[in-house]
Amino acid sequence: MQLERNKPLNAYNTFGFNTKAEMFVEAQSIAQAQEAIEYSKKNALSLTILGDGSNVVLTDDIPGLTLKMATSAFFIDHHQPGAAAIDDNKASDNNTCSVIAEAGVNWHQFVLATIEQQAFGLENLSLIPGTVGAAPIQNIGAYGVEISSSLSFVECIDCESNQLQVFDRDNCEFAYRDSIFKRSPPLQLGNAGFTPQFKQPRFLITRVGFTLQKQFEPQLSYAALANEIALRNLDKPDAQTVSNIVCDIRRSKLPDPAKLGNAGSFFKNPIISLTIQQDIQKHWPDAPCYPQADGTIKIAAAWLLETAGWKGKKVAGGTLGVHDKQALVLVNHGGGNGQALIELATEIKNSVKDMFGIELEQEPRTLPEISHPV
Numbered sequence: 001m002q003l004e005r006n007k008p009l010n011a012y013n014t015f016g017f018n019t020k021a022e023m024f025v026e027a028q029s030i031a032q033a034q035e036a037i038e039y040s041k042k043n044a045l046s047l048t049i050l051g052d053g054s055n056v057v058l059t060d061d062i063p064g065l066t067l068k069m070a071t072s073a074f075f076i077d078h079h080q081p082g083a084a085a086i087d088d089n090k091a092s093d094n095n096t097c098s099v100i101a102e103a104g105v106n107w108h109q110f111v112l113a114t115i116e117q118q119a120f121g122l123e124n125l126s127l128i129p130g131t132v133g134a135a136p137i138q139n140i141g142a143y144g145v146e147i148s149s150s151l152s153f154v155e156c157i158d159c160e161s162n163q164l165q166v167f168d169r170d171n172c173e174f175a176y177r178d179s180i181f182k183r184s185p186p187l188q189l190g191n192a193g194f195t196p197q198f199k200q201p202r203f204l205i206t207r208v209g210f211t212l213q214k215q216f217e218p219q220l221s222y223a224a225l226a227n228e229i230a231l232r233n234l235d236k237p238d239a240q241t242v243s244n245i246v247c248d249i250r251r252s253k254l255p256d257p258a259k260l261g262n263a264g265s266f267f268k269n270p271i272i273s274l275t276i277q278q279d280i281q282k283h284w285p286d287a288p289c290y291p292q293a294d295g296t297i298k299i300a301a302a303w304l305l306e307t308a309g310w311k312g313k314k315v316a317g318g319t320l321g322v323h324d325k326q327a328l329v330l331v332n333h334g335g336g337n338g339q340a341l342i343e344l345a346t347e348i349k350n351s352v353k354d355m356f357g358i359e360l361e362q363e364p365r366t367l368p369e370i371s372h373p374v
C-alpha cells in the first residue's frame with residue numbers, strides 16, 4: 001500500500017477545485033483496499049472513497065485517508081448466461097452473457113468494450129464520466145436507460161467488518177439516481193471508541209456484475225435519441241451507431257469537464273404531486289412534466305432553474321456560474337472553490353422554493369461530509 005500525503009486533488013475532481021487529501025491511496029486490489037480500511041481504523045483516520053471525482057463537490061481538504069480503487073480488469077463471458085436476478089426465464093436461455101468489471105475501470109471505456117465484444121444493453125449510457133465502482137451508487141442513467149436494468153450484482157467491502165459482501169440487484173434498492181449504497185447510513189463509529197468528525201462510508205464497491213444481451217435491440221424510449229436516429233434516416237442502427245449518436249448529443253449539450261469544470265446535472269429532477277403540477281401549469285402551461293408509473297410527476301429541474309432566471313448567471317467574481325446552454329449544470333469558470341459553489345447552489349434552491357414551492361435535491365456528494373452526532 002503506497003500512501004501519499006497532502007495529495008493535491010484538483011486533477012481528481014471534475015470541477016477542478018483545489019483541495020488536498022491528508023493521505024491518499026490507490027488500491028490495486030481488493031486486498032489492498034482491505035489493508036487501507038484496516039489502516040484507517042487502527043490509526044483512527046476518517047475514510048473517504050473517491051472514484052474519478054465526477055459527482056462530488058470538494059469544499060475543503062479531506063482529512064484522514066482518501067481511498068481510490070485503481071483496479072482495471074473486466075471479463076465478458078459469452079458462454080455464461082447472466083445472473084438469474086435479472087430475469088428467471090431469460091437466465092437459462094442462450095440470449096444473455098455474464099459480464100464482470102472491477103471498480104476502477106473507466107465507465108465509458110467499459111461501455112465501448114462491451115459493444116466491441118458483442119454484449120449489449122449499455123449503449124445509451126455511453127460517455128457518462130466516472131468509474132464502474134461509482135456507477136451503482138446513484139444508479140447512473142441517461143437516454144431512457146439506468147444501470148439497474150442490466151446490473152446483476154454489486155460486490156462490496158463492508159467497511160464495518162472489512163469483509164466482502166454481495167448484493168444481488170433486488171437488494172440494491174435502486175431508484176431514480178438512488179440506491180442502498182447512496183442511502184445507507186454511513187458509519188458513525190470506528191473501532192476503539194473512535195468517533196470521526198466526518199461521515200464514514202459503509203460500503204466500498206469492488207466489482208459490478210452485469211447481464212448483457214447477445215443480440216442488439218436499440219432502446220429508443222427517449223424522444224431526443226429516437227428523433228436523432230430518425231433524422232439520420234437510420235432504420236436499424238447498430239449498437240456502435242447508437243453509442244456514437246448518444247455521444248454526439250451529449251457533447252452538443254454538456255460542457256466537457258476537461259475544458260469547463262462541472263459535475264453534470266447538479267440537481268435531481270424533482271418528483272411532485274399532481275396538485276403541485278396543476279398549480280404550476282396554471283401559470284406556466286408549458287412546464288415540462290412527466291407522469292410516473294406511481295401517479296407522481298417528474299418535473300424538469302433544468303426548466304425550473306431557467307424559469308427562475310439562473311441560466312448563464314455568473315457569481316463569485318465570475319469564477320463560478322450556471323452554464324449558459326444547460327441550466328442544470330453548475331460550472332467552475334476557473335479559480336472557483338467548492339464552498340462558494342455550495343453557496344450558489346443554496347441560493348438557487350431558495351429561489352426555486354420561493355417561486356415554485358419545490359425543494360431541489362443536490363445530486364453530487366459534498367466532501368468532506370461533516371458527521372452529526374448520533
Ligand SMILES: Cc1cc2nc3c(=O)[nH]c(=O)nc-3n(C[C@H](O)[C@H](O)[C@H](O)COP(=O)(O)OP(=O)(O)OC[C@H]3O[C@@H](n4cnc5c(N)ncnc54)[C@H](O)[C@@H]3O)c2cc1C
Pocket residue numbers: 014048049050051052053054055056069103128129130131132133134135137138139140141142201203204205206254255256257262263264265365
Ligand atoms: C459532464 C458530466 C456528465 C454526467 N452525466 C451523467 C448522466 O448522464 N447520468 C448520471 O447518472 N450521472 C452523470 N454524471 C455524474 C457522474 O458521472 C456519475 O455519478 C458517476 O457514476 C460518478 O463516478 P465517479 O467515479 O466520478 O465517482 P465520484 O464522483 O468519485 O464519487 C461519487 C460518489 O460515489 C462514491 N464512490 C466512488 N467510488 C466508489 C466505490 N468504489 N465504492 C463506494 N463508493 C464510491 C464517492 O464516495 C462519492 O460519494 C455526469 C457527470 C459529469 C461531469
